[in-house]
Amino acid sequence: MKLNFGILGGGSWGTTVASLTAKKNNTILWARNKNTVNEINDKHTNSKYLPGAQLNKNLIASNSIKDTVKNADVIVVGIPSQHFREVLKIAKPHIRPWVPIVSLAKGLELDTKMRMTEIIEEELPGHPAGVLTGPNLAKEIHSGQAAAAVIAMVDDTIAKQLQHSFSSGLFRVYTNDDVIGCELGGALKNIMAIATGMGDGANAGDNTRAALITRGLSELTRLGTAMGGKSRTFSGLAGMGDLVATCSSSKSRNHHVGFQLGKGKSLEEIIEEMNEIAEGVKTAKVVMELANDYNVDMPISHEVYKVLYEGNSVHDAFRGLLKIESGSEKEPG
Numbered sequence: 001m002k003l004n005f006g007i008l009g010g011g012s013w014g015t016t017v018a019s020l021t022a023k024k025n026n027t028i029l030w031a032r033n034k035n036t037v038n039e040i041n042d043k044h045t046n047s048k049y050l051p052g053a054q055l056n057k058n059l060i061a062s063n064s065i066k067d068t069v070k071n072a073d074v075i076v077v078g079i080p081s082q083h084f085r086e087v088l089k090i091a092k093p094h095i096r097p098w099v100p101i102v103s104l105a106k107g108l109e110l111d112t113k114m115r116m117t118e119i120i121e122e123e124l125p126g127h128p129a130g131v132l133t134g135p136n137l138a139k140e141i142h143s144g145q146a147a148a149a150v151i152a153m154v155d156d157t158i159a160k161q162l163q164h165s166f167s168s169g170l171f172r173v174y175t176n177d178d179v180i181g182c183e184l185g186g187a188l189k190n191i192m193a194i195a196t197g198m199g200d201g202a203n204a205g206d207n208t209r210a211a212l213i214t215r216g217l218s219e220l221t222r223l224g225t226a227m228g229g230k231s232r233t234f235s236g237l238a239g240m241g242d243l244v245a246t247c248s249s250s251k252s253r254n255h256h257v258g259f260q261l262g263k264g265k266s267l268e269e270i271i272e273e274m275n276e277i278a279e280g281v282k283t284a285k286v287v288m289e290l291a292n293d294y295n296v297d298m299p300i301s302h303e304v305y306k307v308l309y310e311g312n313s314v315h316d317a318f319r320g321l322l323k324i325e326s327g328s329e330k331e332p333g
């Protein structure tokens with residue numbers, strides 16, 4: 001069945017998902033920048049966020065949130081986490097009742113520590129809220145490389161319908177009913193990508209990267225399960241899958257931030273030079289508070305936090321991690 005998709009956010013991931021859904025659904029993409037809207041409609045490109053990528057010709061872009069959402073059967077939100085709520089509030093009066101809302105964002109709200117589906121439930125009670133997540137580096141999807149994702153919704157019937165609507169050719173979508181686990185997997189792995197980026201930038205080596213990914217997985221599983229996620233989710237696409245892709249890819253913006261820190265640049269310089277969002281920078285702050293709230297040990301995230309916000313160097317971070325006594329792999333930590 002052909003659905004009407006209303007997608008909010010004309011950055012690299014919102015545009016990519018819109019181009020995918022436009023293959024077999026009616027899709028309108030809202031971007032706040034008029035030039036981006038005109039470029040997508042006239043040339044089928046978004047050169048600011050996806051240089052060189054050719055978008056599906058059926059994709060329509062709009063500068064009006066109202067026109068984007070008013071007839072939509074599904075709303076997809078590709079706005080970075082710290083601005084997610086403000087855009088949802090503007091869209092809210094124009095969204096039809098009971099329409100499912102799917103988040104693409106991989107972060108947590110700073111002031112409230114909330115996940116994006118919690119924000120959806122708070123702002124739009126009664127609307128089924130879900131997340132599309134997994135190892136999905138936008139630029140690879142545009143170059144026609146295969147990828148797998150997860151649509152997580154509590155309601156399995158809606159999840160299956162959306163699975164069909166989001167799937168296309170080389171983009172394979174699985175379902176999961178663990179919204180909390182899937183959402184946390186996506187948000188927490190960004191901090192680990194900063195950590196492996198730091199190691200790569202400082203030439204720490206492949207063994208170090210593997211150790212960080214593996215211990216990072218147990219760290220994010222520990223917090224994720226304490227917060228209500230299912231441990232199995234963290235070994236799936238939304239957990240280990242995304243962790244491996246992001247922690248080992250120079251295409252990841254979070255890895256890029258870590259890499260540049262490893263090369264000795266300051267966070268301010270790195271952010272200044274970037275055109276895109278690296279969610280892990282802000283998520284690291286929220287995660288320190290959550291680790292405290294849930295009494296969970298998060299040594300890697302803590303070292304990343306100290307480099308980002310307390311003036312520690314990347315070498316201090318590695319020294320800090322090496323000082324921690326190695327436990328047993330049999331224990332959950």
Ligand SMILES: NC(=O)C1=CN([C@@H]2O[C@H](COP(=O)(O)OP(=O)(O)OC[C@H]3O[C@@H](n4cnc5c(N)ncnc54)[C@H](O)[C@@H]3O)[C@@H](O)[C@H]2O)C=CC1
Nearest residue numbers: 010011012013014078080083104105106136137138276277
């Ligand atoms: N790019 C990727 O490969 C993937 C990104 N994600 C997630 O998707 C979310 C969106 O990221 P990207 O599209 O990559 O970011 P981006 O940095 O490419 O673009 C961000 C978009 O949000 C818009 N935006 C920012 N602040 C806004 C505001 N206050 N009001 C309205 N629009 C605003 C910008 O204009 C831009 O269109 C993030 O949470 C990211 O972690 C998830 C999977 C893959």
Ligand SMILES: O=C(CO)COP(=O)(O)O
Nearest residue numbers: 134135136137252253254
């Ligand atoms: O989440 C992503 C791929 O799955 C994108 O990662 P970055 O935001 O680090 O580029």
